[in-house]
Amino acid sequence: MKYVSLTNNGQTASFKQAVIQGLAPDKGLYYPAYIPQWKSSFVEKIPELSNLEIALEAMRPFVDEDLNLSELEQLLDDVLSFEFPLQQVGKYYSLELFHGPTLAFKDVGAGFMAKCLGRFIQDEQNQKATVLVATSGDTGGAVANGFLGVEGIDVVILYPSGKVSPIQEKQLTTLGQNITALEVQGTFDDCQSMVKRAFVDPELTSKVRLTSANSINVARWIPQMLYYIFAYKTLKNMRIQEHPVFSVPSGNFGNICAGMLAHKMGLPVAHFIACNNTNDTVVDFMKTGVYRPKDTVATISNAMDVGNPSNFVRILELFNKQKKELEFDFTALSYSDSETKVAMQEIYNQFNYVADPHGAVAYLGLQAYMAKNPTTAGVFLETAHPSKFIDVVESTLDIEVSIPENVHFLMNREKQSILTSNYEDLKSFLLQ
Numbered sequence: 001m002k003y004v005s006l007t008n009n010g011q012t013a014s015f016k017q018a019v020i021q022g023l024a025p026d027k028g029l030y031y032p033a034y035i036p037q038w039k040s041s042f043v044e045k046i047p048e049l050s051n052l053e054i055a056l057e058a059m060r061p062f063v064d065e066d067l068n069l070s071e072l073e074q075l076l077d078d079v080l081s082f083e084f085p086l087q088q089v090g091k092y093y094s095l096e097l098f099h100g101p102t103l104a105f106k107d108v109g110a111g112f113m114a115k116c117l118g119r120f121i122q123d124e125q126n127q128k129a130t131v132l133v134a135t136s137g138d139t140g141g142a143v144a145n146g147f148l149g150v151e152g153i154d155v156v157i158l159y160p161s162g163k164v165s166p167i168q169e170k171q172l173t174t175l176g177q178n179i180t181a182l183e184v185q186g187t188f189d190d191c192q193s194m195v196k197r198a199f200v201d202p203e204l205t206s207k208v209r210l211t212s213a214n215s216i217n218v219a220r221w222i223p224q225m226l227y228y229i230f231a232y233k234t235l236k237n238m239r240i241q242e243h244p245v246f247s248v249p250s251g252n253f254g255n256i257c258a259g260m261l262a263h264k265m266g267l268p269v270a271h272f273i274a275c276n277n278t279n280d281t282v283v284d285f286m287k288t289g290v291y292r293p294k295d296t297v298a299t300i301s302n303a304m305d306v307g308n309p310s311n312f313v314r315i316l317e318l319f320n321k322q323k324k325e326l327e328f329d330f331t332a333l334s335y336s337d338s339e340t341k342v343a344m345q346e347i348y349n350q351f352n353y354v355a356d357p358h359g360a361v362a363y364l365g366l367q368a369y370m371a372k373n374p375t376t377a378g379v380f381l382e383t384a385h386p387s388k389f390i391d392v393v394e395s396t397l398d399i400e401v402s403i404p405e406n407v408h409f410l411m412n413r414e415k416q417s418i419l420t421s422n423y424e425d426l427k428s429f430l431l432q
């Protein structure tokens, strides 16, 4: 598989080059040169296969030039070491993607990308890279955990002081080794603009190989398609006949785009619903046909506070840039914070299920869709464990949320962070 830059300059790259570069040199997003097609015999066999067997078959064409089958198997085995259960919530299903090491669905993509980059950097002349990320809370933990101990790679995470939850902060600041947390006296947008500035600072980039770890990177984006295949497998094993409808809480649109990629490869899916909070750039596009990026608005589902979702161009590409074609498979809806809180209460009171704000936004979209399409196998993606957004969940539901066993140990570890107030601080840290 080769990857092409979506700016259509004809620039192509191997998987390895695309992973190392992140963005193409012409600033376009990399996109697979062709969409592999599954044999119907594979789709029919999905219910009987293990997750690892499914993952190998699905991922193989995307990496075939740079990883052999046993390397890929080893890598996938490492990152798929937990469950992806479907919980029945009334007439809906919650696809719980928070059973990974940092309780976020980003664990699979971040882990896969970390392993690939670690492997590929060994072949480079200067076998070193620095991964630089800004986080509003969720991405940072998954990236830190994925890259922990990966040789040749240093990770520098910027997070807004006092604006991430206690677990999130522990996940960012207690790992040590090759992970450094810079605690920024400012907002997430300040963190983000410092990172952006670093990537275009020639003095810096001539001395340090900087890489980003967001869903622009193909190694983070593509493996997310596996969730949809695993959910399909579980539904078939529950003897559910209808093709699933997936409702996905969306920010940068990487996750849902990966699901749509699986669908284009042959996964039977009836419909995709992208659910936004008030950051509704894509909802507006679907109404007007005009794509107009917006300033980011802060919400309680802050991992989706994105005003200019980078992966939307990949979605358009999957549908030949035809809005009409896209509409057939895809609906975008947005919900306010107060609607989200009411949904969390409803899910708790009616079904005794605790949803985090992101899952609750997805639930709302699914509910609206199923009101019109009742005979649907409706699945909403629950992308984070409620304890990661503990303040909102506890105050909205008036309950106490406990922290799962597998991260409990973190809470006793000591926080280590470097206070950072401006770009010069970041730059001198990276140059030292």
Ligand SMILES: *Cc1c(COP(=O)(O)O)cnc(C)c1O
Pocket: 104, 105, 106, 138, 139, 215, 249, 250, 251, 252, 253, 254, 255, 256, 303, 304, 358, 383, 384
């Ligand atoms: C990142 C994130 C999302 C949004 O995923 P995208 O791929 O950016 O659309 C949703 N929920 C949670 C909890 C996240 O961390």
